[in-house]
Amino acid sequence: xxxxxxxxxxxxxxxxxxxxxxxxxxxxxxxxxxQIFNNNPWRGCGSEENYMDQDDxxxxxxxxxxxxxxxxxxxxxxxxxxxxxxxxxWLKNIEEIEYIGEYPIALLKFKDNIPVEIRLRAYTPFIPxxxxxxxxxxxxxxxxxxxxxxIEVEVSILSACKxxxxxxxxxxxxxxxxxxxxNLAYIHMYGANIPRNHGTYNGxxxxxxxxxxxxxxxxxxxxxxxxxxxxxxxxSDGCIDGVxxxxxxxxxxxxxxxxxxxxxxGEEKIVFILTWFFPNHIDCDGIYLGHMYENWFRSSVSVLDxxxxxxxxxxxxxxxxxxxxxxxxLDYWIIDTVTSQLTTLVTNSFYTxxxxxxxxxxxxxxxxxxxxxxxxxxxIPLVLMFPELEKTCIRMLAKFQLDPSKPQYSRYxxxxxxxxxxxKEEVSRNPSIAYDEKRRIEVLKRIARITGKDPTGRMxxxxxxxFSRVDAYHMVDLMPKFILMVYRDYLWTGDRKFLEDxxxxxxxxxxxxxxxxxxxxxxxxxxxxxSGFDAYASxxxxxxxxxxxxxxx
Numbered sequence: 245x246x247x248x249x250x251x252x253x254x255x256x257x258x259x260x261x262x263x264x265x266x267x268x269x270x271x272x273x274x275x276x277x278x279q280i281f282n283n284n285p286w287r288g289c290g291s292e293e294n295y296m297d298q299d300d301x302x303x304x305x306x307x308x309x310x311x312x313x314x315x316x317x318x319x320x321x322x323x324x325x326x327x328x329x330x331x332x333x334w335l336k337n338i339e340e341i342e343y344i345g346e347y348p349i350a351l352l353k354f355k356d357n358i359p360v361e362i363r364l365r366a367y368t369p370f371i372p373x374x375x376x377x378x379x380x381x382x383x384x385x386x387x388x389x390x391x392x393x394x395i396e397v398e399v400s401i402l403s404a405c406k407x408x409x410x411x412x413x414x415x416x417x418x419x420x421x422x423x424x425x426x427n428l429a430y431i432h433m434y435g436a437n438i439p440r441n442h443g444t445y446n447g448x449x450x451x452x453x454x455x456x457x458x459x460x461x462x463x464x465x466x467x468x469x470x471x472x473x474x475x476x477x478x479x480s481d482g483c484i485d486g487v488x489x490x491x492x493x494x495x496x497x498x499x500x501x502x503x504x505x506x507x508x509x510g511e512e513k514i515v516f517i518l519t520w521f522f523p524n525h526i527d528c529d530g531i532y533l534g535h536m537y538e539n540w541f542r543s544s545v546s547v548l549d550x551x552x553x554x555x556x557x558x559x560x561x562x563x564x565x566x567x568x569x570x571x572x573x574l575d576y577w578i579i580d581t582v583t584s585q586l587t588t589l590v591t592n593s594f595y596t597x598x599x600x601x602x603x604x605x606x607x608x609x610x611x612x613x614x615x616x617x618x619x620x621x622x623x624i625p626l627v628l629m630f631p632e633l634e635k636t637c638i639r640m641l642a643k644f645q646l647d648p649s650k651p652q653y654s655r656y657x658x659x660x661x662x663x664x665x666x667x668k669e670e671v672s673r674n675p676s677i678a679y680d681e682k683r684r685i686e687v688l689k690r691i692a693r694i695t696g697k698d699p700t701g702r703m704x705x706x707x708x709x710x711f712s713r714v715d716a717y718h719m720v721d722l723m724p725k726f727i728l729m730v731y732r733d734y735l736w737t738g739d740r741k742f743l744e745d746x747x748x749x750x751x752x753x754x755x756x757x758x759x760x761x762x763x764x765x766x767x768x769x770x771x772x773x774x775s776g777f778d779a780y781a782s783x784x785x786x787x788x789x790x791x792x793x794x795x796x797x
Contacts, residue, residue, distance in 0.1 A: 252320070256343075257350035258587050259368045259383035262375070262630070263536055263595020265522070267296075267383075269350045269366050271343035273319030274298040279591075280381065281408060282443030282525045285609030288709040289528040293412075295444070299324055300406035303385070303516075306482045308398040309359045315479050318354050318362070326471035335475050347583040349566050359393035360506065368590070369558040372565060372629035377558060379595055381537050381544070382551050384559070385516040391506040400482030401514045402501040405451045406466060409435030409444045420498050421489040422462035428552065429458040431498030432545055436491075440524075447522035450544040453500045454515040454552070461486020466495035474499065515555075519547035525596070528709040534597030586625060600640060600711050601633045612706025612715060616641055620725040631737045638729060638742075642749040644714045646702040646756075648689050656699035656717055657688045660760070666691045697760050701752030720761060720769060723753040 252272045260266030265280035275298060279286035283293040302325065303318040316338045317325060327335030340355040348370035354362040365386040371377050389399050410416030417436040422429065430452035438445045461484045464470055477485055482503040490496065504512040521544040525533045541547045551558065570579055592604040594613060602613035603622070614637050627634035646653060657663050670687050671677050677684050692698035703722040704714035727750050734743040761769035 257345045257347055257366065258590050259350075259366060260590050261368055261370075261381060261537075262379040262589060262633070263593045263601065264379060264381040264520075264590075266368075266590050269352075271341060271345075272321055273303075273338070273341050273343075273352060273354075274321070275301045278408075279608060280520050281411070281447070281522055285607070287443070287525065287527070288604075288609035293443075295408040295411040296406060300408070301518075302404055303364070303387075304402045304404075304478070305354075305360075305362055306398075306400040306402070306478055307358050307360050308482065309393055310395060312359075313479060314356075314358045315475065316354070316356055316358065318352075318364070326468050326475055332472065332475060334479065346566060346570055346580070347587050348562055359391065359397055360399055361390040361392055362399075363388045363390075367562055369562050370565060370586075370590075371558075371561040374561070375630055375632060376540065377554070377561070378630070379536055380551065380558075381521060381535075381541075381547055382517060382519045384551070384555075385518070386559075387514040387516075388511060389504070389506055389514070390511045391508055394508045396505055396507050398482055398503060399506055399512065400478070400501050400503040401453075401516075402478055402484070402499065403451060403453070403516050404464070404497040404499045405431075405433070405449065405518065407433040407435070407496050407498065408449070409433065409447060410438040410442060411444065413439055413442060414493075416493065418463075418492050418494075418496055419489075420463040420491075420496055422460045422487075422498070424458070427456065428452060428454055429460060429500060430545070430548060431460060431462050431500060432543075433498050441526070443524055444522055445524040447520070447524065448544040449518065449520045450548050451498050451500055452517045452519075452548055452552075453502045454517070454555075455502055455504075457504065458500060458502045459483035459485065460501070461497075461499040462488055463490025463492060464497040464499050465492065466497055517548060517551055519544040519551065521547055523597075525594075527711070529712055531710060531712050532597075533594065533600075533711070536595040536597060536599065538597050588622075589626065589630075594711075595633075596711070599636065601636045602640070602707060602711065603637075605706060609709070612708050613711070614641060615706035616703055616722050617705070617719060617725055620729060623729070627733055627736055631733065631739075634733055635737070635739065635742050638726075638733060638746065640707075640711065641704055641726065642746060644704045645749050645752060646704070646717045647700050648685055651713070652717060653699070654684065654688055656702060657692055657697070659699070660695065660697035662695040663688070663691050663697050666695065699756060699760060701754075701756030703753060720757075723757050726750075727753050 256268040256270030258266040258268050265286055267278045268276045270276055278296040281295045283295055284290050285292055305316050307314040315335050318338050320337055320341055323337050338354045338356050342353040344351040348367050350366045352364040368383050369377050369380055387401050391397050407418045407420055415437050419435060420431055420433050422431045430450050432450050434448035464474055484499055484501045502514050506512045523534050523538050525535055527533050569583060592608055594602040604613055605611035605615040605618050623634055677687050702717040703726045705716045705719055708715045730746045730750055757769050
């Protein structure tokens with residue numbers, strides 16, 4: 245007996261839209277990193293929360309060729325879904341998967357000793373220039389089945405998804421309801437008695453399959469005995485007998501199956517769609533953010549309605565983007581490297597109900613959102629493909645440009661020794677200045693006018709897990725980088741109104757550099773504070789900073 249074992253990468257193609265959260269489909273056919281529930285670390289507050297695991301969403305196939313029946317779970321690894329060698333030796337995981345991850349598409353070819361070839365194309369719509377249709381809380385699974393035998397075969401594809409609503413809360417009530425529509429069947433999964441501060445409050449998921457000959461079990465208990473009953477039922481005729489609706493305080497699956505007949509040498513398609521709607525996105529300061537998709541949809545069912553109605557467009561435009569990239573004359577590894585970085589736009593992004601857009605500097609929850617010195621180079625894909633979102637990011641940073649109304653103004657005025665000395669004199673004459681904030685700000689503004697050391701115009705570093713405040717204004721390179729980004733975005737978009745709106749902010753950024761950082765009187769910033777160049781600080785005329793300054797001029 246000969247086996248070849250290989251390490252399975254701990255990453256895969258993310259499924260999800262801009263700011264919707266995501267989950268991954270990996271080379272073993274399993275689903276990981278469920279970050280669609282406003283859970284951590286994606287939200288960025290507290291320890292990691294895993295509302296779903298690899299057994300909570302899966303696909304399986306049943307093939308009948310003559311008197312032979314095959315049942316395969318379409319994933320690798322140990323069978324943890326009810327079957328084992330002693331009870332159900334006929335229920336097996338697929339033998340081999342060929343996985344091609346080319347963002348935004350994952351293509352899986354399932355290989356086994358069965359008389360059909362099964363391929364899966366999994367994707368979420370990603371259409372440069374079309375923000376709405378690239379920000380949909382959905383994942384689409386297109387199965388292509390080819391009969392490799394010389395007789396007609398029956399093939400059923402089954403999908404099961406756990407209802408995750410209220411995860412971790414003992415008083416929750418799970419509700420699953422099945423519906424049949426025109427050429428469609430779906431199971432709507434939601435809950436009751438969910439705490440208002442829970443990530444899934446007022447949320448839902450919907451699992452659907454397109455086409456006729458559909459069977460379902462709306463509320464299958466996630467217990468070994470019940471799952472074995474389901475597998476036996478599925479094996480018998482390729483259909484599932486179950487309830488139309490159900491409630492439970494224990495974990496339940498919604499299960500759908502569709503059966504088709506495939507003639508010898510023929511092909512058939514079966515399409516599943518998963519949608520979600522979890523509006524209760526609250527930031528680390530307890531401020532409600534929500535999701536942009538709330539402005540377009542009312543529930544996961546209305547998301548499904550939209551996806552079904554626009555499926556042809558969503559599919560064709562997403563495939564076109566993929567095909568254009570991968571048919572270029574660049575070496576494959578270069579294309580693959582570029583597209584793999586585009587996943588950051590999905591895995592690390594917030595797109596809130598009020599239209600704010602942000603990208604985590606490092607993996608979900610790490611560092612900050614819209615870090616200016618990182619966005620200076622990292623935002624290039626954003627401005628190329630979704631320029632309106634890039635301009636939103638610039639406006640958000642500009643809104644927090646330092647001025648006397650900002651909470652950190654006092655700190656940065658008093659960063660200059662000349663201002664400190666004068667402030668001490670003022671406090672010695674009138675001690676109330678030290679604790680009367682309004683009076684203190686007026687005094688500091690007057691001192692800054694006298695000394696010329698006014699930090700007004702400094703640009704913020706990043707948003708610290710919230711869009712309601714910024715972390716600091718301490719880096720010397722933030723101003724020239726902001727100016728260059730505004731100019732770059734104007735040149736790319738031709739949006740003169742954007743440039744006019746930003747012009748006053750640009751001028752303030754120039755003025756604060758010249759007024760407060762030109763220690764030598766050369767009209768150049770004397771570098772004595774940290775920069776985004778690995779937080780580097782030194783007392784000199786830094787070539788890095790000077791090149792940025794010359795660029796903005």
